[in-house]
Amino acid sequence: MYNPAHFAVTDQAALYDLIRHAPLGMLVTHGPDGLDANHIPWELQQGPEGTDRLIGHMARANPLCQQLQQGGDVLVVFRAEQGYISPNWYPSKHATHRQVPTWNYRVVHVHGRVALRDDEKFVRGVVGRLTRTHEQQAQAMAPHPAGAWKMGDAEPAYLQQMLSAIVGLEVEIVRLEGKFKLGQNRSAEDREGAADWLDKGQQTQLAACMRLANPATP
Template sequence: MYNSKPHQEHDLDRLHQQMLETRLAVLVTYGEQGLLASHIPVLVDTGEGEFGTVYGHLARANRQWQVLEQGTEALLVFAGADAYVSPSYYPSKLDNHKVVPTWNYLAVHAYGAAEVIQDGPGLLDIVSRLTDRHEQGRSAPWTVADAPSDYIDGMLRAIVGFRLPIARLQGARKLSQNRSAEDIEGVRQGLASSTDPLNLQLAAHMRAL
């Protein structure tokens, strides 16, 4: 992705945190069928491999898994909070009207070649871990074992899993770092005064600049 130097994020812990906080990733591949993209929940194992490893699954009817099976590079997009930045947030506008709107956002791109998983135990492990992650915190968490085993076996036959060791990571943390300290604070205050949850999230991130 295009990412100017002031907005590049290289801190691995921050990159991993953004990935873990993203509930739905976008898997992008390119093959004989052209560009394909699927919106899927994934597991990010930050301790496996140099940059981490991503696990997920696709419906068997989704032909994208066949592209993964070929071992070509795939892209996973982890989009974070985003917000419109009005020129009116900049105190410098009072002295110089040469300002325009922009957009602040957080994003991580993870690249790698995936291994397709089709065996029952491997698939069961992926869906069980995914379920446990998203059921965590509920007063009565549902588990895969709560469903009849023959039903689960049938459902597993309808999906294909994947394991994607991350070969490289790109992170964008666009929080007005190319502006003056006064303008950055103006943007932070402007976003913090909003009732929009995403604006408030970005304002919180800007406090750490």
Template structure:
């Protein structure tokens, strides 16, 4: 990910917060035959206790050929998207002053890169599925748990997936939020996005206010 110094984000707590907030990540890896890279959209669980940057856990369908490429390559990249918004030149104070402005896009993203392990052990798979489920069910008034389903049914479902564990070796964070613009331009973008009907625009305005 191209990250100019003005947009680079290195604070560990900020990077982890972005990763936790991204409900769906993108797992990218090399194809085993040297073809186009493979990618799967999937939820990933960050275990901060494992390794210097943590370890990501998730699972793929066994019918998804990417897991074989992962096993062969031994390394992968997980992309965590944050808020994003189109920025119109009309929001800049500079547009009214001299007009030398162009459109852009503001966004937040984190890329996690590292060695990846593929596993099929039923106990490990069960633990990953249970932890992911608990995380995404926790906000519900009556959370569903893996133990709510019959154990033989769950065991059968586990046979159709493979687990992945990506030990993060490198974290690249980017918060492209108009840091390269004059303060008046930044304030114009914040005001414009905050007034938008689109919740994604308002999320970017909030990220810009946070600095």
């Protein structure tokens, strides 16, 4: 992707934080019918150096199950906060009238090698870990009187039927690209002005990210 130096992020911890914060990644592949994109929730697993990977699953009925080449190159795109930025939000616009609209966002591109994992133990583990992680988050946001859902809550035969309908995915991480476009090329005053208007529009997370970004100009 086009990634000017003032937007490029190379800090692995920051990139991994985004993946954990926004785990629905777009898996981009190239097969016999051309480019394809599938949206999959991923688990990030860190191992010894050079062995980090993304773990997920997809429907067995997805044609990608037959099209994927074991060890083939793939791209997984993660996107977090994003939003339109109006020129009117920059104080300098009202003095110079030399600003145009833009879009701010945070994204991570994961380049890797993919493998299908079609064994019940692997798939059960993927679903179990994803469930625990996201049920805890759901309970934190909106506690349900029944508590967090567990795989054991499902009737065993039904659960087995559901598990048999999916296939595991494993992406060995080869390279990371991060682009946090948060107004770093703007003055501190303009970036703060835009963040204030984002707050007024209830886009508080994007506003907070902009305030944390280091400006390139005073």
